[in-house]
Amino acid sequence: MLRFSVLTLFPDLIQDAVQTSITGRALRAGLIELQTIQIRDYAVNDYGQVDDALYGGGTGMLLRPEPIYAAWQDAQVDKNSNPVEQILANDHSPKIKTILLSPKGQVLNQKRVEELAKEDQLVLICGHYEGIDQRVLDEVVDLEISIGDYVLTGGEIAAIVLIDAVSRLVPGVLPRDEAHELESHSLGRLEQPHYTRPANWQGRTVPDVLTSGHQAKIDRHQYLASLAETMRKRPDLFNQLQLDPADYRDLIEFYRSNACQ
Numbered sequence: 001m002l003r004f005s006v007l008t009l010f011p012d013l014i015q016d017a018v019q020t021s022i023t024g025r026a027l028r029a030g031l032i033e034l035q036t037i038q039i040r041d042y043a044v045n046d047y048g049q050v051d052d053a054l055y056g057g058g059t060g061m062l063l064r065p066e067p068i069y070a071a072w073q074d075a076q077v078d079k080n081s082n083p084v085e086q087i088l089a090n091d092h093s094p095k096i097k098t099i100l101l102s103p104k105g106q107v108l109n110q111k112r113v114e115e116l117a118k119e120d121q122l123v124l125i126c127g128h129y130e131g132i133d134q135r136v137l138d139e140v141v142d143l144e145i146s147i148g149d150y151v152l153t154g155g156e157i158a159a160i161v162l163i164d165a166v167s168r169l170v171p172g173v174l175p176r177d178e179a180h181e182l183e184s185h186s187l188g189r190l191e192q193p194h195y196t197r198p199a200n201w202q203g204r205t206v207p208d209v210l211t212s213g214h215q216a217k218i219d220r221h222q223y224l225a226s227l228a229e230t231m232r233k234r235p236d237l238f239n240q241l242q243l244d245p246a247d248y249r250d251l252i253e254f255y256r257s258n259a260c261q
């Protein structure tokens, strides 16, 4: 069971998203757990203040260190069981990582998602405004993760992206655990295009081999279609693939037969 603890000013946003669809089912099945911690509950005064002006000037407000630290300390404690029970239940000391969602972080990819899915608890800190006082980040953060080279208004959507991507790798969350192993990025390449009924839609037909029933030929076609998709859409990934001469030869043939059009 993987536990997500999210420090946020907008817990409803996280709860609504994660309780929907596949992650919602995983929550209800007890495969993942979601704890949202309202940063404002740790405000520095009765007015609910959690932010302040920047030292040194500049526009915007910064989240203060005290509310973030207090919220983070609460995220470390599973209020339903004591630490000994947690260790016994996990059969090892729980592996916990604190992650700051930040445009300055390492850009999230499938390899990182696979690593994170092996943790017992991920504490996710969502910034807002200009971000968070650096001192508390230096104190608690293990890893900074970005979901892309652009700037969001807050870390919540990035946290939802991370929770979604990591949750689907938790055993039991997908109907077939091996399903994700064949998907885009898991093997360093993109997944091949897929088709469903009807076999002819507005004159666009499905590749003949897919309806041939010849499994070995279908598997080879899908592999080559995956390579072609990667070469076309992500040449950077394609150039890193280790292909043998037969792959190149068949890929050229695949293009010639226009199967990838």
Ligand SMILES: C[S@@+](CC[C@H](N)C(=O)[O-])C[C@H]1O[C@@H](n2cnc3c(N)ncnc32)[C@H](O)[C@@H]1O
Pocket (backbone or CB within 6 Å): 100, 101, 102, 103, 104, 125, 126, 127, 128, 129, 130, 131, 132, 145, 146, 147, 148, 149, 150, 151, 152, 153, 154, 155, 156, 158
């Ligand atoms: C407006 S941004 C702050 C940007 C910050 N002043 C900077 O220039 O690096 C507010 C918050 O949104 C979140 N955020 C923004 N862009 C993000 C991204 N690409 N990935 C993950 N989190 C992001 C972070 O939690 C950040 O603290």
